Amino acid sequence: MTGDEASKGSDDMVIDEYEQKQGNLVPDGFNSHYLKVYYGKLFPYADIFKWMSYGNDGKHPACNQSYFSRREFSFTLDNEVYLRFQSFNSMSELENSVKEKCPVKIDIGPVYSVDPSKRHAYAQSGDNVFTPVERELIFDIDMSDYDDVRYCCSGADVCLECWPLMTIAIKVIDTSLRDDFGFSHILWVYSGRRGVHCWVCDGKARRLTNEQRAAIADYFRVYKGNENSHKKVSFTGLALHPFLARSYTEVLMDFFERKLLLSQEIFSTEERYEKILDMIPDPDQSITSELRGKWQEKRRTANSKDDINVVRWEQLKNMLQSGKHKGLRRCVEEIVFSFTYPRLDMEVSKHMNHLLKAPFCVHPKTGRVCVPIDPDHCEEFDPTAVPTLSNLLEQLNIGGLRAEVDNEWDRTSLGKSIRFFRSSFLQPLLKSCKEEMESSYNAKLQQSKNSFSCAKCPENHVECMVTIITCI
Numbered sequence: 188m189t190g191d192e193a194s195k196g197s198d199d200m201v202i203d204e205y206e207q208k209q210g211n212l213v214p215d216g217f218n219s220h221y222l223k224v225y226y227g228k229l230f231p232y233a234d235i236f237k238w239m240s241y242g243n244d245g246k247h248p249a250c251n252q253s254y255f256s257r258r259e260f261s262f263t264l265d266n267e268v269y270l271r272f273q274s275f276n277s278m279s280e281l282e283n284s285v286k287e288k289c290p291v292k293i294d295i296g297p298v299y300s301v302d303p304s305k306r307h308a309y310a311q312s313g314d315n316v317f318t319p320v321e322r323e324l325i326f327d328i329d330m331s332d333y334d335d336v337r338y339c340c341s342g343a344d345v346c347l348e349c350w351p352l353m354t355i356a357i358k359v360i361d362t363s364l365r366d367d368f369g370f371s372h373i374l375w376v377y378s379g380r381r382g383v384h385c386w387v388c389d390g391k392a393r394r395l396t397n398e399q400r401a402a403i404a405d406y407f408r409v410y411k412g413n414e415n416s417h418k419k420v421s422f423t424g425l426a427l428h429p430f431l432a433r434s435y436t437e438v439l440m441d442f443f444e445r446k447l448l449l450s451q452e453i454f455s456t457e458e459r460y461e462k463i464l465d466m467i468p469d470p471d472q473s474i475t476s477e478l479r480g481k482w483q484e485k486r487r488t489a490n491s492k493d494d495i496n497v498v499r500w501e502q503l504k505n506m507l508q509s510g511k512h513k514g515l516r517r518c519v520e521e522i523v524f525s526f527t528y529p530r531l532d533m534e535v536s537k538h539m540n541h542l543l544k545a546p547f548c549v550h551p552k553t554g555r556v557c558v559p560i561d562p563d564h565c566e567e568f569d570p571t572a573v574p575t576l577s578n579l580l581e582q583l584n585i586g587g588l589r590a591e592v593d594n595e596w597d598r599t600s601l602g603k604s605i606r607f608f609r610s611s612f613l614q615p616l617l618k619s620c621k622e623e624m625e626s627s628y629n630a631k632l633q634q635s636k637n638s639f640s641c642a643k644c645p646e647n648h649v650e651c652m653v654t655i656i657t658c659i
Contacts, residue, residue: 217554219265221580223289228595229579230285231547231605236278238388238613239295242620249628257320259296259303261542262288265551271296272303291551294542297322298393322539324370324387324395324403328356331381332530338451338459343552345381345570348450353383354565355442356529359434360385360407361562367430368403372616374608375560377570379550383560384543388616390623397538404536406430409528418466420524422517435520439527444500447526454499457483463503466525467518474512478503546608547601549576558604561611574600 236255237244243254255275262270262285270288275281285293297319301309306317330349334341339348357375364370364387374386395403409431410419427435447453454460460482464475482499507515535541548557554576560568582599596602 217291217549217551217576219289219291221576222291222549223286224580224583225549225576226286226289228583229599229601231596231608232278232282232285234605234608234613235545235547236281237617241388241390241393242617242624245621247621247624247628249624249631253302254298256302257298257300259299259542260545261294261296262290263292263294264288265291272306274302274304291549293545293548295545296542297539319539321393324392324400325535325541325543326360326385326387327378327382327532327535327543328353328360328385328529329378329382329532332532336451336526338453343381347569347571350568350570351442351446351450351566352527353570354568355438355527357383357385357560357562357565358438359529360531362433362437363407363430367406372612372619373562374546374612375562375565376544376546376557377555377560377568377573378544379548379555379557380553384557386543390620400539401537404531404533407529407531408533409524410530418468418521418525420521420528422521422524427520431524434528435523439523443523443527448496448500449494452496453526454482454496460499463522466522467507467515469515474506474515478506547604556601556604558601559608559612561607574604 239258240255243250243252255277258274259271260273260275260281262273264270270290273284275284296303298321299306300316300318300320303317309316330337330340330345330353331342333349333352337349337352340346361373361375364373364385370387370389370392372388374388376384376386378384411421422431426432452459453463461479464479467475469475478499481502504519506512507518510516535543544557546557546559549555550557555570556574556576556579558573579599579601583595594602594605596605
């Protein structure tokens with residue numbers, strides 16, 4: 188029996204044994220026993236390794252063989268032990284460590300100047316050489332930051348009524364990253380519970396300084412107030428910035444009127460519509476009093492099919508945009524932005540040393556897998572329908588009766604997410620990395636050839652030029 192066969196038999200035996208104790212039922216949500224099986228059979232170590240290597244795992248002379256080993260991984264164990272600055276020299280080392288420790292959460296940090304697990308040894312030398320040198324540009328968007336504008340859920344809870352807020356965030360940020368900044372290799376991932384994460388993986392993004400990251404984060408900043416402010420968005424000037432204008436016309440207004448206005452019943456109660464009236468700069472209360480008077484009458488229009496939220500929104504919009512009240516045209520835009528515009532955790536994006544949860548982790552509170560989201564079809568994403576630890580193990584057990592497949596995950600609903608990760612993100616990224624590596628190497632080769640032929644080696648020996656490249 189091979190090692191793989193022995194491992195497979197052992198895992199199946201563990202599953203059967205555990206199920207007998209549980210009455211053949213796979214527990215819902217998160218289960219540490221099944222997490223061990225997940226790491227043993229389904230977690231895509233090879234894909235994570237190839238991604239984090241960015242082409243440096245090959246044999247090309249320009250490959251940086253220490254690149255992956257300088258990447259920080261962080262494990263959170265089920266006893267709340269937090270293991271930072273883990274590093275690995277190979278995919279097998281990463282895989283063996285994850286299987287051994289069975290972390291409930293895996294975070295990924297930056298690439299450091301030296302192996303993070305040996306940072307103390309470098310610190311003793313007296314030289315401050317331990318510093319982050321590369322890190323994906325990352326964004327973290329959490330649904331709990333929208334609690335003041337959603338009424339269906341709060342805190343960690345999410346549902347299909349408020350999830351469009353995450354869809355809006357993906358559409359707005361993804362479009363800007365591609366069109367305004369020229370990034371191409373962008374990965375969106377469901378956090379497993381109440382939000383989304385974004386990884387911008389282009390070489391130029393990974394090499395941004397903290398100051399440059401902060402500038403990009405500030406580019407997306409719109410909210411100025413705090414949780415106690417009546418007005419969180421205030422626009423000045425004659426026109427919106429082109430990025431904001433595009434977001435408003437192409438995404439925000441449509442989602443506000445088509446989805447959120449009805450699903451969140453924004454004007455349905457006095458408490459809710461008063462929050463909106465507070466956003467209108469109306470010192471003499473003439474506008475707000477008129478609108479409040481109409482709404483407190485609680486009379487519906489003659490057409491009973493008209494929803495009260497739609498009616499009140501149209502009344503407010505018509506009054507503010509009529510031109511009768513100077514300086515209030517922008518209020519409609521400000522209200523829509525207040526309810527819909529992405530709310531980023533700015534600090535996560537500004538600093539290279541921030542950690543972010545790895546894709547394909549299992550969220551310990553929900554048992555849901557952190558699967559990639561296709562930004563081109565993000566409206567179709569359903570956070571309540573993603574693979575869970577319990578249903579994946581059920582699918583493995585059922586699939587065990589069928590013919591063998593090359594990958595265990597092909598027998599489960601996780602297969603679709605891994606195939607998407609590979610075809611839409613990883614393969615184009617690695618192709619770009621290879622091209623960038625080859626271009627950089629050829630440029631250095633030509634540079635060394637020119638320098639060498641001037642003074643060093645009239646024969647232009649290749650081995651001499653390669654020696655020089657390594658010193659450039």
